[in-house]
Amino acid sequence: MKIDVEKLSLSELNSLLNAAERRKQLISSRRPIASVRRTVIALAAQHGYTIDELYGDRPVAEIAGKKRAPRRKASKVAAKYRDPDNKRNTWSGRGRMPRWLAQKTKHGRSVADFLIPGLAKPTARKNSPIGRRTLIKQR
Known part of the structure; x- marks a missing residue:
């Protein structure tokens, strides 16, 4: 120094x-x-x-000290949400919301608008308005 x-x-x-x-x-x-x-x-x-x-x-x-037990690897989960502009952008509904989805929901669109038709139901917390929806997007 x-x-x-x-x-x-x-x-x-x-x-x-x-x-x-x-x-x-x-x-x-x-x-x-x-x-x-x-x-x-x-x-x-x-x-x-x-x-x-x-x-x-x-x-x-x-x-x-003693060693920790190794963590179990998280299993793969099928995607529930897809970006219509870029089909490679997907999200399983687990973990933090991806940037592309956060950006689009920030501009007024709903997360349910990005559900993959026929595969997914909305993922939401109990107090979220997404979980209260009963409509599932069809093709």
Whole structure:
């Protein structure tokens, strides 16, 4: 981190000096690393272990905790909505609404207008007006 001292104001310089002084006191008050290492090795030996047995070759993540179970892959779902302008734009009705559909509904069209005829019924939350519709678009 490079600090351009020439561009700092008086208050910024004072806060920088205070922060540097606090950091200097912290570093000077700590015990040397070699002494801490000797203490840790002695403590492990006192309990009948070596440092290699405690830490060894395993990564830190493996030591820290157990692994999570792998997530199940989500299954494929048939599309319910299709963009009439671009047939490749489809949406299953799950997850976040795609941009193309959000854009078109923003300009006054209904999500039900984009249902694939004969295949789909509207997907909606209970409080959504889409779920209350009883009409299913036919070809």
